[in-house]
Amino acid sequence: MSNVECRTDNKPTVQALKQPVLSLQQYELSPLQQGMLFHTLSSENSGVDMEQITMRLHEALDVSLFVEAWQHVIAQHEILRTRFDWEGAATPQQIVMPAVDLPVFEHDLQTQPPTAQRNFIKELRRTDRFTPFDLHNAPLMRLNIVQLAKTEFFVLWTFQHILLDGRSFPLLLQQVFATYSALLTSDTLIELAESRPFSDYIAWRAKQNFAHSEPYWRKQLAGFSAKTALDFGAAAQGAGANWGEVEVQLSAETTATLNNFAHAQNVTLHTLIQAAWSLLLHHYSGENDIVFASTRACRHWADDAASMIGLFINTVPMRVRVSDTQPLHNYLQTLRQQQIDLREHEHTGLNDIQRWSDIGRGETLFDSLVVYDNATLHDRMQAFAGFEQRDFAYNGQTNFPLTVLAYGGKQLLLRIEHQVSRFSAETAQNILDQLHTVLLNMLGRADTAALAIPYLSARDYHQLFDKWNQPISAAPTWAIHDKISAQAQLTPH
Structure with a gap:
């Protein structure tokens, strides 16, 4: 149904990531990150902690510049270049890579009817959620870009929750689209406002005495x-x-x-x-x-x-x-x-x-x-x-x-x-x-x-009283206390 193109060919990079690099920055996980690591490893392919953000863009998207904008933002934030290591270590570690390539998959559905497009997107979201990331390898995110018409695009951003919380989503997306807009109008990469790295938070935690x-x-x-x-x-x-x-x-x-x-x-x-x-x-x-x-x-x-x-x-x-x-x-x-x-x-x-x-x-x-x-x-x-x-x-x-x-x-x-x-x-x-x-x-x-x-909702009352009005031979499915509770809610005062 779709012509799929993956813009990322990072096999050499992936192989390199599997080798220990002692000079890279690494630090411990937060307690919630540790919990997410455990859930991910113990429930593989379940979709747990797989986050998805969908974007409907009613514009003529320049995919090359859009991907370049994502790469620029990823280079700015260490958490987006982070992988995880838990084997042979006293405590799990998150390791920041100097550079990563974002996997991007393009799908051209311009010739497909709307029903086929909707079905494709529904299936794409489902299969992508249940396609796990290898936590040993960064980045723990990917993009699917679906062109539906000349000025209609659907973008699926799937990523591991272990990286980002909800307050981070709009901050990051605003930077991506601001960078894209600058590339589109002036073909230049903007300088993003600096923010403290996530490692500062982990360092702050290490200094706290949570026993209090x-x-x-x-x-x-x-x-x-x-x-x-x-x-x-x-x-x-x-x-x-x-x-x-x-x-x-x-x-x-x-x-x-x-x-x-x-x-x-x-x-x-x-x-x-x-x-x-x-x-x-x-x-x-x-x-x-x-x-x-x-x-x-x-x-x-x-x-x-x-x-x-x-x-x-x-x-x-x-x-x-x-x-x-x-x-x-x-x-x-x-x-x-x-x-x-x-x-x-x-x-x-x-x-x-x-x-x-x-x-x-x-x-x-x-x-x-x-x-x-x-x-x-x-x-x-x-x-x-x-x-x-x-x-x-x-x-x-x-x-x-x-x-x-x-x-x-x-x-x-x-x-x-x-x-x-x-x-x-x-x-x-x-x-x-x-x-x-x-x-x-x-x-x-x-x-x-x-x-x-x-x-009790209106639907509850409808179901409840319909069942009470059944012939006496019908097997009751609601206990008498439900009837009393429902009547009390009808006349609470």
Whole structure:
């Protein structure tokens, strides 16, 4: 279907990379990088931590100059030229190469009908996600450039999450397109603004005494000995994709209303998301003591950290205790204070945190992750001048059975990513609907007990009451407490 050209012929370079080069800069991994290295090696070809950014460019792209721009940016940032070595070393090392060639694959689909083009792109994204990188060899990224028409291009940028976090994406892409624009107009490479290398962050970590966080985490997790169950429903049946996602985008009006409600409670939209998720976990697990994972940006350690390229995020537990009578406004403020208190301890490695908890050896603290960002990648890119004809989207895959992603901005985007072996597409959609429902039902209920916030969606009611109206001979699939709960939600006051 496509004429494919790979612009990179780096076999000699790859062979050279396999030889130890003692003069190259190398340093240890951050705790999260170590975790990603472990997950990658233990779940090969699973797609875990394979990040993809797609770009729809409604312009006549000069592919040669576009690739040159990427190479220029890669030369600027050491993390983009980094490979990893863990064999025969006391601790895994990341090694910065002096130069690398970016693999670029071109596909010409201009003669194909739109349906064939869409099918090709869908399959390309799937196969590229499950084509692993050799972590011994840099760069741990590649480009697929698909020409759909004279002024229509699709670009797939696939890379290992071990290199970059979400705050780095727009910084790096802005530099690529700024360089491309300069090459296009004046045939000159611009001098990119200097930012500190990622190795500075690792050096900063090496000077910290994270043992001072041990009392905080021991107190925070004392008595919690079993992870919160995700009893949401059935897994998918039969063979198929191993990873799925569903999403919903709220209207600008609803998003503004949620932001205003959060502001009135002296909390953030992020707090509302975490509160809604913890309440949903309570309803399905039956537990009043909830723990889920939270991603922290971790860019407060230096004044200029916000401009740096690399992987600075960290995953830490959020423990939430709910009571039958606690008002929603108090519940939200308690969560918000925990978010603030966490800042001093957010760089602590997860292995240390688990070691300081009461969770049994070999067990995990959580099965779900909540990720919040103030805007989608597309919205962040649109903030730059000249990006009106360019569309961007991000998709990742974590090692958690279920990940909740929320992106603020003018229109809140909620996304559920899930392991299909644990949750079917229908189950994931139901989780998303109920998360959405909890958020909306918080509005105007600041003084209501948090546990009394209705969570069953319209689809739940339809399914629930349809089944109750079946003939008596039909086998019931809903317990009586579901009926009582549903009726209570219909008439909460």
